[in-house]
Amino acid sequence: xxxxxxxxxxxxxxxxxxxxxxxxxxxxxxxxxxxxxxxxxxxxxxxxxxxxxxxxxxxxxxxxxxxxxxxxxxxxxxxxxxxxxxxxxxxxxxxxxxxxxxxxxxxxxxxxxxxxxxxxxxxxxxxxxxxxxxxxxxxxxxxxxxxxxxxxxxxxxxxxxxxxxxxxxxxxxxxxxxxxxxxxxxxxxxxxxxxxxxxxxxxxxxxxxxxxxxxxxxxxxxxxxxxxxxxxxxxxxxxxxxxxxxxxxxxxxxxxxxxxxxxxxxxxxxxxxxxxxxxxxxxxxxxxxxxxxxxxxxxxxxxxxxxxxxxxxxxxxxxxxxxxxxxxxxxxxxxxxxxxxxxxxxxxxxxxxxxxxxxxxxxxxxxxxxxxxxxxxxxxxxxxxxxxxxxxxxxxxxxxxxxxxxxxxxxxxxxxxxxxxxxxxxxxxxxxxxxxxxxxxxxxxxxxxxxxxxxxxxxxxxxxxxxxxxxxxxxxxxxxxxxxxxxxxxxxxxxxxxxxxxxxxxxxxxxxxxxxxx
Numbered sequence: 001x002x003x004x005x006x007x008x009x010x011x012x013x014x015x016x017x018x019x020x021x022x023x024x025x026x027x028x029x030x031x032x033x034x035x036x037x038x039x040x041x042x043x044x045x046x047x048x049x050x051x052x053x054x055x056x057x058x059x060x061x062x063x064x065x066x067x068x069x070x071x072x073x074x075x076x077x078x079x080x081x082x083x084x085x086x087x088x089x090x091x092x093x094x095x096x097x098x099x100x101x102x103x104x105x106x107x108x109x110x111x112x113x114x115x116x117x118x119x120x121x122x123x124x125x126x127x128x129x130x131x132x133x134x135x136x137x138x139x140x141x142x143x144x145x146x147x148x149x150x151x152x153x154x155x156x157x158x159x160x161x162x163x164x165x166x167x168x169x170x171x172x173x174x175x176x177x178x179x180x181x182x183x184x185x186x187x188x189x190x191x192x193x194x195x196x197x198x199x200x201x202x203x204x205x206x207x208x209x210x211x212x213x214x215x216x217x218x219x220x221x222x223x224x225x226x227x228x229x230x231x232x233x234x235x236x237x238x239x240x241x242x243x244x245x246x247x248x249x250x251x252x253x254x255x256x257x258x259x260x261x262x263x264x265x266x267x268x269x270x271x272x273x274x275x276x277x278x279x280x281x282x283x284x285x286x287x288x289x290x291x292x293x294x295x296x297x298x299x300x301x302x303x304x305x306x307x308x309x310x311x312x313x314x315x316x317x318x319x320x321x322x323x324x325x326x327x328x329x330x331x332x333x334x335x336x337x338x339x340x341x342x343x344x345x346x347x348x349x350x351x352x353x354x355x356x357x358x359x360x361x362x363x364x365x366x367x368x369x370x371x372x373x374x375x376x377x378x379x380x381x382x383x384x385x386x387x388x389x390x391x392x393x394x395x396x397x398x399x400x401x402x403x404x405x406x407x408x409x410x411x412x413x414x415x416x417x418x419x420x421x422x423x424x425x426x427x428x429x430x431x432x433x434x435x436x437x438x439x440x441x442x443x444x445x446x447x448x449x450x451x452x453x454x455x456x457x458x459x460x461x462x463x464x465x466x467x468x469x470x471x472x473x474x475x476x477x478x479x480x481x482x483x484x485x486x487x488x489x490x491x492x493x494x495x496x497x498x499x500x501x502x503x504x505x506x507x508x509x510x511x512x513x514x515x516x517x518x
Contacts, residue, residue, distance in 0.1 A: 001132075001144050001145060001178075001207045001208050001259055001260050001276075001279055002178060002179050002180075002181060002182065002259060002260070003304065046164070046330060047330065048158075048323070048326040048327045048329070048330035048331075049158050049161070049162055049326065049391070050323070050390065050391045051151075051154055051155060051158055051319075051322045051323050051325075051326050052154070052387065052388070052390055052476075052477045053315060053318065053319040053322070053388070054377065054384050054387040054388060054475060054476070054477070055154045055157070055476045055477055056150045056151055056154045056318060056319075056322050057150075057313075057315070057318075057384060058384050058474045058475070058476045059091075059146075059149075059150035059153055059154060060142055060146050060147070060150050060310055060313065061310060061382055061383065061384070061474060062087055062474075063084055063087070063140065063141075063142060063146045063149070063150065064140055064142055064146075064309060064310040064382075066080050066083045066084050066087065067080050067135070067139075067140030067141070067142075068140070069083075070083060072139060072140060072306065073135055073136070073137050073138070073139060073140060073141075074133070074134060074135040074140060074141055074146075075134055075135050075136060075137040075141075075179065076106065076107065076109060076111050076134045076176055076177040076179065076180060076183075077107065077108075077109025077110070077111065078137070080135075080140075081111075081112070081133065081134050081135075081176065082112065084133050084134075084149075085101070085112050085114050085133060085174065085176075088114060088133065088149065088153055088174055089101070089114055089116075091153060091157060092114075092116045092153070092156060092157075092172075095156070095157050095160035095161075096118075096119070096160050097116040097117065097118060097156065097160070097172075098116070098117045098118075098119060099114060099115065099116045099117075100114075100115045100116075100117075101113070101114055101115075102114075102115060102184075102187070102188060104176070104177075104183065104184065104187040106177045106180055106183040107177070107180055111176035111177045111183060111184055111187075112176045112184075113173060113174065113175055113176055113184045113185070113187070113188050114133070114173065114174040115171065115172075115173050115188070116156060116171070116172045116173070117169070117170070117171050118156070118159055118160070118164075118169070118170040118171070118172075120165050120166075120169070121165070121166055121167060121168050121169035121170060121333070121334075122167060122168055122169055122334075123169045123199060124169075124199050125167075125168045125169065125199065125201050125334070126168065126169045126170075126171050126199050126200045126201060126202075127166075127168045127169070127170055127171070127201065127202050127204070127329065127332055127333055127334075128170075128171040128172070128173060128200050128202065128203045128204070129152055129155070129156075129170075129171075129172050129173070129203075129204040129205075129206070129325070129329060130152070130172065130173035130174070130175060130185065130203065130204070130205055130206075130261055131145055131148035131149045131151075131152045131173075131174060131175070131205070131206045131207060131261075132145050132148070132149070132174070132175040132176070132178030132179070132184070132185070132207060132260070132261055133145070133149045133174040133175060133176065134175075134176055134177055134178055134179055134184075135179070135308070136179050136304045138304060138305055138306050139302070139304070139305055139306040139307065139308045139309070140306075140308060140309055140310075141308055142308055142309055142310050142312055142313060143208055143210050143211055143212070143300055143302070143303075143308050143312050143313055144207070144208050144279070144300070144303060144304065144308055145178070145206075145207050145208055147206075147208060147209045147210035147313060147318055147321075148205075148206035148207050148208060148209050149174055151206060151209055151318065151321060151322040151325055152172055152174070152206055152325065153172075153174075154322060155322065155325050155326045155329055156172045158326060159329070161435075161478070161479035162479075163481075164330070164333075166330075166333030166334050167333070167334035168201075168332070168333045168334040169199075170329070170333060171200075173185070173188065175188070175261050178207075178260070178261055182258075182260070182261055182263050182264060184261075185261035185263070185264050185265075186263070186264040188264070189264040189265060189267075189268060190264065197268060197270075200265070200270055201232065201270070201271065202232060202236060202270070202271045202272070202273075202332060203262060203265040203270050203271070203272045203273075204236065204272070204273055204274055204325070204328060204329070204332075205219075205260055205261050205262040205265075205272060205273070205274035206274050206275055206321070206325060207259075207260040207261065207274070207276060208276055208277055208278070208279060208300065209275055209276070209277050209317065209318060209321035209322070209325075210277060210313040210314055210315075210317050210318035210321070211277035211278045211279070211299045211300040211314060211317060212299075212300060212301070212302070212312050212313065212314050213278070213283055213293045213294050213297055213298065213299050213300070213301070213314070214277040214278060214291065214293065214299060214314050214316075214317035215252065215276075215277055215278040215283060215287055215291055215299055216244060216249055216250065216251045216252070216275075216277065216291060216317075216320070217251065217252050217253065217254035217275065217276040217277070217278065218237050218240045218241055218244075218251050218252075218253065218254065218273065218274070218275055218276075219233070219236075219237065219253075219254055219255075219256055219262065219272065219273050219274050219275075219276070220237065220253040220254065220255055220256060221233030221234045221235070221236050221237030221238075221271075221272075221273050222234035222237055222238075224253060225253040225255065226255075227255040227256050227257065228256070229256050229262075229266050229271065229272050229273065230266055230269045230270060230271050230272065231269070231271060232271025233256075233266075233271045233272055233273055235271070235332075236271060236272065236273030236328070236332065237273050239273075239327070239328050239331050239332060240273055240274075240275060240324060240328055242327075243323070243324040243327040243328070244320070244324060247320065249291075249320060250290050250291070252287075254276050256272070260274070260276075262274060273328075275321050275324060275325070277299060277300075277314070277317050277321065278298075278299020278300060279298075279299060279300050279303045280298050280299075280300065280303045280304075281298065281299060282295075282296050282297060282298050282299075283295055283296070283297060283298070283299055284296075300312070310382065342517060342518050343515055343516070343517050344425065344426055344429055344516050344517060344518050345423050345425075345514075345515065345516040346513075346514065346515045346516070347420070347514045347515075348391055348392050348394075348512070348513055348514075349372055349389070349392070349394040349395050349396060349512055349513075349514075350392045350393065350394050352372065353420070353421060354420065354421030355372050355396065355418050355419065355420055355421070356418065356419050356421075357369060357370055357371060357416075357417070357418045358416070358417060358418075359417065359418070359419040359495075360417070362415070362417075363414070363415055363416050363417055364413060364414030364415050365411055365412060365413045365414045365415055365416040365499075365500065366412050366413030366414070367399060367408075367409055367410070367411070367412045367413065368398040368399035368409055368410045368411035368412055368416065368500070368507075368508070369398065369399065369411075369416040370396055370397070370398055370416045370417060370418035370496060370497075370498065371396070371397065371399070371400055371418070372394055372395075372396055372397075372418070373394060373395075373397060373400035374389070374393045374394050374400055375387065375388060375389060375395055375397040375400045375510060376400060376401055376402035377402070378402045378403075378406050378409075378410075378508065379406065380406035380407075380441065380506065383439075383441070383472055383474045384439065384474045384475045384476070385406055385410070385439045385440075385441075385474075385475055385506065385508045386398075386399075386402070386410075386439070386475065386508045386510070387437055387439075387475045387476075387477060387510060389510075389512055390435040390477045390510075390512035390513050391435075391512060391513050394512075395510045395511060395512035396418055396496060396510060396511040396512065397508075397509070397510045397511075398410065398411040398416060398498055398507070398508055398509045398510070399411065399508075406506060407506050410500075410506050410507055410508050411498055411499075411500040411507045411508065411509065412500050412504060413500065413504075414499060414500065414501060415497060415498070415499045415501070416497065416498055416499075417495065417496065417497035417498075418495075418496050418497075419455075419493050419494070419495045419496070420493050420494040420495075421493070422491045422492070422493055423491065423492050423493065423494070423516070424490075424491050425484070425487055425488055425489065425490055425491070425492060425516065426488070426489070426518065427488050427489050428488060428518040429484065429485060429487065429488040429489075429516060429517075429518045430483065430484070430485045430488070430517060430518050431481055431482070431483060431484065431516065431517050431518075432454065432463060432481065432482045432484045432494075432514075432515070432516050433479060433480065433481040433482075433513075433514075433515050433516075433517075434452070434479070434480055434511055434512070434513060434514040434515070435477045435478065435479055435480075435511070435512045435513045436450065436452070436464060436466075436477070436478060436479075436480055436509075436510065436511050436512075437475045437476055437477050437478060437508075437509065437510050438450040438466045438468070438473065438475075438498075438507070438508075438509045439473055439474060439475035439507070439508045439509070440468045440469075440472075440473050440505060440506060440507045440508070441472055441505065441506040442470055442471050442472050443470075443503070443504070443505040443506060444468035444469060444470065444471075444473070444505040444506070444507060445468055445469065445470055445502050445503070445505065446467045446468060446469060447467075447468070447499065447501035447502040448467065448468030448498075448499055448500055448501060448502070448505060448507050449465060449466060449467045449468065449498060449499050449501075450464065450465075450466045450496075450497075450498045450509040451464060451465045451466075451496070451497050451498070452464040452480070452494065452495070452496050452511065453494070453495045453496075453497075454482075454484055454487060454492050454493075454494060454495075455492060455493045455494075455495050456487045456490045456491070456492040456493075457490050457491065458486065458487070458490065460495075461482070461484065461486070461487075463480065463482035463484070464480050464482075468505065468507065475508060475510075477510075477512070484516070488518075494514065496511055
């Protein structure tokens with residue numbers, strides 16, 4: 001998030017740089033009409049999925065590693081910024097997004113925006129979600145704004161995992177050179193053809209959502225504190241506040257004062273909203289009583305400083321905000337249908353449905369055997385190895401306990417397996433889906449693995465076979481889908497096995513949220 005000084009002079013500086021038309025420096029162009037407020041979404045809107053905090057933290061760890069490898073910063077014009085953009089783009093490309101890198105020049109250096117479109121939906125009715133990806137030169141910018149960038153990335157990846165197809169078109173943006181005065185987002189909005197700009201009906205902005213002494217603020221869309229946004233902004237604020245009300249967290253207004261990347265959008269009358277956990281301002285005594293934390297201390301004492309590292313994050317605030325972002329996207333996207341069809345079997349592992357460990361009596365692992373349990377998150381030097389469940393409390397996990405160190409209850413000594421009770425598949429059964437992760441350190445190798453198989457009367461099909469490698473792999477929940485229509489009408493079992501084979505290595509694995517549809 002840019003400083004208050006930049007907020008005061010940013011528009012003028014951009015006009016001088018040629019990135020803003022003079023008439024737009026302080027107000028919307030005369031030709032820019034406000035779009036009509038979008039109708040409320042239908043009652044059948046699908047619920048947002050759980051956004052795993054461990055995944056968001058894994059993205060932050062990557063951004064921290066990128067900064068560390070590039071002089072401690074991810075600022076505009078520095079190699080750390082482009083490496084950050086390439087990391088985000090790689091994740092989105094692999095998930096099926098249509099990505100575009102937009103190039104601009106500012107302060108004598110080349111800058112980049114990343115735009116990602118999720119295929120489908122009404123392209124004349126775009127819901128866009130954005131965050132700036134750059135840091136200041138002084139530090140790695142993990143709260144400002146790795147937090148918003150990582151949360152938006154994981155929500156985008158959740159859209160892909162869920163194969164979500166809402167009625168509105170979804171677009172995500174990661175902006176460059178925000179810290180120099182909203183340069184990237186301004187360049188994007190100003191350089192859209194008027195017809196394309198008019199298709200963006202709503203813009204959600206998330207800048208600093210994990211402040212270490214957090215407050216909970218929503219942009220004042222309805223003008224109740226005197227600074228409302230364009231038509232439609234009140235609905236965005238209502239949706240954001242509704243999520244926090246559902247978890248009994250009070251929310252206060254923060255003004256549309258031009259400090260972040262919503263500014264170029266509201267200048268053109270595009271409805272906007274977003275969340276914020278506080279920057280250099282001090283938390284008041286009343287706010288500390290409301291939210292906890294320290295009174296008379298900045299919401300973020302490391303704002304724009306070298307100490308804005310991966311340790312400068314409040315996990316509770318980050319988790320609440322990433323889930324609020326997902327809720328807003330799913331609510332405002334205009335409904336949608338479950339692409340998985342009719343569910344014929346599901347198991348969230350919260351109750352015992354008959355999974356049997358070591359079903360054939362052949363397991364050789366000495367520790368970290370598969371069990372259905374509540375996993376205790378485990379890390380090693382900042383790398384997530386064992387993750388909390390993808391949804392609810394329980395998952396299938398290799399040794400649920402954390403132990404005294406990362407290697408105490410990891411998978412060791414060979415193979416471990418666990419098998420479901422028989423599952424009767426009706427005619428028309430088509431798809432198996434589940435969440436999974438495999439994590440390891442660089443002492444792993446390709447003889448280590450996580451494997452999932454479907455075993456039926458007509459044979460066995462391997463639907464996941466993920467091997468290890470001699471590199472660090474942080475745990476991150478992913479979704480696997482497989483066509484199992486060949487087993488329709490049969491009774492099958494799901495067999496999960498993992499191995500720490502060859503030389504001993506630090507390996508963890510998990511499985512969750514299993515679903516079969518027709």
